[in-house]
Amino acid sequence: MSLPFGILNFVLPIYGHEIGASAFEIGLFFTAFSLMLVILRPLVGRGIDHVGRRPFLLAGLAGYAVTMILFAYAKDVGGLIAARTLQGVSAAFLWLSARTMVADTAPVDKRANSFGMLDQASYQGAILGTFPGFFLLIYLGIESGWPLLFMGFGMTGLAALALAILRIPETRTENRTPRTKPIRWSTNWTTLLLVTLVTGAAWAMISPSLMVYLQEKFFTEVYILALAYLPSAIIWAVLPSRLGKLSDRFGRKPLMVISMLAAAATSFLFPHLNSLLGLALLWAFQAVCFAAGDPAEQALVADLTGGDKMGRGFGLYTAAAGLGFAFGPLIGGWLYDHLGYQMPFYANGVLLILSALVLIVLLKSPPQTAIAQTATPDED
Numbered sequence: 001m002s003l004p005f006g007i008l009n010f011v012l013p014i015y016g017h018e019i020g021a022s023a024f025e026i027g028l029f030f031t032a033f034s035l036m037l038v039i040l041r042p043l044v045g046r047g048i049d050h051v052g053r054r055p056f057l058l059a060g061l062a063g064y065a066v067t068m069i070l071f072a073y074a075k076d077v078g079g080l081i082a083a084r085t086l087q088g089v090s091a092a093f094l095w096l097s098a099r100t101m102v103a104d105t106a107p108v109d110k111r112a113n114s115f116g117m118l119d120q121a122s123y124q125g126a127i128l129g130t131f132p133g134f135f136l137l138i139y140l141g142i143e144s145g146w147p148l149l150f151m152g153f154g155m156t157g158l159a160a161l162a163l164a165i166l167r168i169p170e171t172r173t174e175n176r177t178p179r180t181k182p183i184r185w186s187t188n189w190t191t192l193l194l195v196t197l198v199t200g201a202a203w204a205m206i207s208p209s210l211m212v213y214l215q216e217k218f219f220t221e222v223y224i225l226a227l228a229y230l231p232s233a234i235i236w237a238v239l240p241s242r243l244g245k246l247s248d249r250f251g252r253k254p255l256m257v258i259s260m261l262a263a264a265a266t267s268f269l270f271p272h273l274n275s276l277l278g279l280a281l282l283w284a285f286q287a288v289c290f291a292a293g294d295p296a297e298q299a300l301v302a303d304l305t306g307g308d309k310m311g312r313g314f315g316l317y318t319a320a321a322g323l324g325f326a327f328g329p330l331i332g333g334w335l336y337d338h339l340g341y342q343m344p345f346y347a348n349g350v351l352l353i354l355s356a357l358v359l360i361v362l363l364k365s366p367p368q369t370a371i372a373q374t375a376t377p378d379e380d
Contacts (some may be wrong), residue, residue, distance in 0.1 A: 001064055001094070001160040002125030004153040006233060007133035008071075010226055012080070013210070015142060021077050023337050027329035030204060032081045034329075036088025037322030044092050045100075045315020053097045053104070053311075054170040060094025061164055063087075065157030072150035088322075096318055100311050103302040104171040112247035112255075112299035116240030119294060123236035129153070130233070134226055189304050191362040193320045195355045196297070199260070200324025202351035205332030205344040206267075213341050218276060228280040232287040239288065244295035252300040253363050257356045259293030264352035271342040 016026045048056055067090055070083040098118060106114035137145040214225055247255045266286045273279050305313025335343040 001061055001157055002122040003129030003156050004068055004126075004133075004150070005122065006126030006130035007137075007149075007226075010130075010229070011133075011137070011142070011146075015146060016077065016080060018142060019076060021080075023333040024330065025077055027333035028077075029080055029084050030329035031326050033084040033088040033091070034204070034322045034325035036085055037092050038319050038326055040089060040092035041096055041319040041322060042312070042315045044096050045311040045313070045318075048097055048100055048172075048311030048315070049309065052170050052172045053101045054168065056093045056097040057101070057168065058161065058164055060090045060092070060097060061157065061161040063090030064094060065154050065161055066090075068150045068157050069154035072147040072154065092318075096311070096314050099298060099314050099318075101168075101171045103310050103314070104173075108303075109248055110245075111302055112244035112252070112295040113241050114244070115298040116242070116244030116291070116295040119240040119291070120237055123233055127230075127233050127237055129156075130226060186304070188363055191358060192297075192300060192304065193316060195358055196317060196320040197324045198351055199355050200321040201328035201331070202324070202348040202355075204325040204328025205335065205348055213336070214279070217273075218279075224276065225279075228276045229283055231280055232283040235284055235287040236291055239291040240295050243288075243292040244299070246292065247296035247299060252296040252303070253359060255296040256293050256300075257359050259289040259296075260352045260356040260359070263289040263293075264349040264356070267345050267349035267352065270345045 012029060013026050016029060021029075044056060063086060067083055067087040070079070070086060074080045074083050099115070102114050102118050103111065133149050136149050139145065140148070218225070243255070263286055266282050266289070269282060273282065301313050301317045302310060332344040332347075335347065
């Protein structure tokens with residue numbers, strides 16, 4: 001299902017720019033997607049706990065396949081917003097159920113490693129879809145190649161749905177019948193959601209205009225920028241599970257803090273890049289940061305919620321990220337249009353540093369042995 005994601009991230013802002021969308025309207029592509037996550041994920045999380053994981057997984061896969069077909073027929077800003085809206089609905093179903101299934105089946109002492117494997121699988125698919133996708137767009141041009149490319153992704157999406165129907169069982173077991181007991185809003189849990197909201201908004205500020213900015217700065221085609229991103233994609237395809245083992249061994253907090261501070265440094269450097277080689281190196285280092293921090297953060301969600309509240313926990317966590325993604329692009333687009341291309345990068349770096357400091361002060365790392373001994377560890 002991840003085959004379109006690599007090229008979509010690159011081409012969507014460029015395609016929007018080609019059909020006359022402003023930076024603010026390009027931001028709406030991202031906001032439409034994220035608003036669906038904010039609205040639906042808490043509800044989906046509750047449904048996953050009560051009904052099971054598999055129905056939501058299959059619904060998400062079906063929605064993604066239809067989304068790609070909608071992209072194929074989108075010829076204006078309204079069509080792209082409609083496709084992104086359905087993509088947001090599908091994402092709320094698919095990725096939340098997938099993460100919960102990983103948490104169901106992974107041993108406690110290998111959670112971050114297992115979440116890293118899920119991230120790797122997604123990036124491996126994205127890499128595999130990027131090369132034939134760019135070849136088609138270069139050969140036919142973006143206007144002629146766009147509909148053929150995304151119709152093809154719609155067909156591979158249907159193949160993924162068929163494979164899931166045949167091969168993926170339900171992972172919620174009978175002894176995990178959900179209780180009505182709510183998630184306890186401990187200091188750790190509240191801190192995690194706050195940091196997730198802020199960092200989601202921080203990174204989303206860069207998303208709408210990044211490709212447009214880089215293309216204008218280096219006067220190059222988007223597929224050349226994709227080649228510069230390739231080392232980063234390869235890192236995402238091989239390192240998250242390996243770096244996740246560090247979190248399983250040394251704790252979630254150190255990996256999260258270090259990755260945020262290092263990523264903040266890369267954000268301050270972005271506006272000062274003068275070569276594609278420097279861009280490739282910076283992207284690669286940034287990928288290492290997040291390949292270390294993301295599995296640790298997802299594992300912390302499972303640690304703090306546990307079995308019968310896992311779906312609701314991931315629903316709230318991903319909704320917090322989605323809320324940040326919803327407003328971040330609009331803020332970033334406004335900063336880019338009115339205060340200059342540097343400002344979204346600088347604002348991102350400042351917010352990442354502040355988030356790391358909040359984690360240092362407020363987040364208490366529970367011992368892994370304590371996590372292993374309880375199914376629903378809500379304590380600080």
